Amino acid sequence: MKFLPLGGAGDIGASCYYVEAASTGIVLDCGMHPRKTGIDAMPRFDLLAERPVDAALVTHAHQDHLDALPFLVQAAPHVRIVTTPQTRALAELTLHNAAGILREQYADDPTITPYSHQEIDLLVQSMEWRAYTERFDIAGYRHQGREPVKASFHDAGHILGSSSVLLQHDGHTVFFTGDINLSSQQLLVGCTLPEGPVDTVVLECTHGATNSVTLPPWGVEAKRLAKEANAVFGRAGSVLIPVFALGKMQEMLATVFALMRKGSLPEVPVYTAGLGKKICMVYDKNRFVVPVANPDIELLELPQRNIFDVQRPEDYFRSPCIVLAASGMVVERTTSFGLTRRWLQQKGSAIFTVGYMDPNTPGYRLVSARRGMSICLTDTLPPQSVECDIIPFRFSAHSRREELLSIVDRLSPSRVVLVHGDEPAIHWMGRAILERHPAMKVHTAEVGKEIHLS
Ligand SMILES: [Zn+2]
Numbered sequence: 001m002k003f004l005p006l007g008g009a010g011d012i013g014a015s016c017y018y019v020e021a022a023s024t025g026i027v028l029d030c031g032m033h034p035r036k037t038g039i040d041a042m043p044r045f046d047l048l049a050e051r052p053v054d055a056a057l058v059t060h061a062h063q064d065h066l067d068a069l070p071f072l073v074q075a076a077p078h079v080r081i082v083t084t085p086q087t088r089a090l091a092e093l094t095l096h097n098a099a100g101i102l103r104e105q106y107a108d109d110p111t112i113t114p115y116s117h118q119e120i121d122l123l124v125q126s127m128e129w130r131a132y133t134e135r136f137d138i139a140g141y142r143h144q145g146r147e148p149v150k151a152s153f154h155d156a157g158h159i160l161g162s163s164s165v166l167l168q169h170d171g172h173t174v175f176f177t178g179d180i181n182l183s184s185q186q187l188l189v190g191c192t193l194p195e196g197p198v199d200t201v202v203l204e205c206t207h208g209a210t211n212s213v214t215l216p217p218w219g220v221e222a223k224r225l226a227k228e229a230n231a232v233f234g235r236a237g238s239v240l241i242p243v244f245a246l247g248k249m250q251e252m253l254a255t256v257f258a259l260m261r262k263g264s265l266p267e268v269p270v271y272t273a274g275l276g277k278k279i280c281m282v283y284d285k286n287r288f289v290v291p292v293a294n295p296d297i298e299l300l301e302l303p304q305r306n307i308f309d310v311q312r313p314e315d316y317f318r319s320p321c322i323v324l325a326a327s328g329m330v331v332e333r334t335t336s337f338g339l340t341r342r343w344l345q346q347k348g349s350a351i352f353t354v355g356y357m358d359p360n361t362p363g364y365r366l367v368s369a370r371r372g373m374s375i376c377l378t379d380t381l382p383p384q385s386v387e388c389d390i391i392p393f394r395f396s397a398h399s400r401r402e403e404l405l406s407i408v409d410r411l412s413p414s415r416v417v418l419v420h421g422d423e424p425a426i427h428w429m430g431r432a433i434l435e436r437h438p439a440m441k442v443h444t445a446e447v448g449k450e451i452h453l454s
Helices: 069-075 083-107 117-126 218-234 248-261 274-285 313-317 335-343 362-367 401-411 425-438
Strands: 002-007 016-022 024-028 056-058 082-085 136-138 149-155 162-170 172-176 200-204 239-242 270-272 322-325 351-354 389-392 415-419 441-444
Touching: 016 162, 016 172, 024 149, 056 415, 069 083, 069 117, 082 083, 082 136, 083 117, 083 274, 200 401, 218 239, 218 248, 239 335, 248 270, 248 274, 248 322, 270 274, 274 313, 313 335, 322 389, 335 351, 335 362, 362 389, 401 425, 415 425, 425 441
Parallel strands: 024 056, 056 082, 172 200, 200 415, 239 322, 239 351, 270 322, 351 389, 415 441
Antiparallel strands: 002 016, 016 024, 136 149, 149 162, 162 172
């Protein structure tokens, strides 16, 4: 078995890996880098030129794991795509959304042919789906009667439908974590690890360099959110929460309403809109199908107003309200970007950030600013004084680094490949694993550098 990173090795973004066993080629995830453009945002498909590409397994529907899939299909139209039923349903929404954005972004870029809505429809129709733990065979057309690769998805607890992948061939077992969360969120429960021995773990390292003190349990952070929101409402202000449309929006919506039900928050109007709301429907439909903390929560039954029905931004400040708007990192030309600019002018109100902010995004500049300072959300915008409060929270959908270590402890592989983390994160994880398991082989993944697993 051979493992070749095509993207997302020493970085968070464009997650894409290739495994070859018995002349069968399997692509694991096929993401686009959210903050790069053109060909730089894509996985290195050129490295597949002389290799078989038979199947693509998609762990979840986040952009950095899914959005390059239509480009893989352009290059290898015969590829068999397999994912969970929930990821398939979410991919239909998110890929159509991405198609519109890509058309605008790449109108003048000769290196990329943006995909059409029709291509997405065909792609989604061709996607096979398998429930968690269901085993299936993958045999490429060149495997010539040899034993096929056995594969299965396992609940990764990250977003709806997210999975880790177990691959088995010729006595060797590889566990690819994908984005994985051991702890429960408001809606989703923590991941389920597979039974039995594993030889190689390919481990995501998102929080490898993050001190876990800064990542408190969900419930603790929810209590703090209620306290801070009550202070804002007490001075007649309103709260803006920038969220990712997939995952964070649904979890934060459920968190806000859970706090209201408990009486920890007053029942102020809650505003949502767009893709995030459509995604809520997929969460609702699957609440009895996959493990969730509370299947009685039906997101679209919770009373919400539509952001797009608000005529003038001033209307948000007539009386206290909560607005959940995408994007989570306050990227330019999104709803949360426009609302952030307006919120910054508003004394008494507050912006609550709830997740990680990439240093190259307006969200990062926002999270570093405080009332009384001045802020440039982008290099091209003039400075703006900060009149509202900016309060950072951390509601994480990824495992803390000690939890990642506990995955290695439990599966006890002979080899670990570290992926999906920046350099300090990978470095911390590598050192910590070797301190606990000196005999383990630990690899740092590098794009284009093949690792022989068996
Ligand atoms: Zn993810």
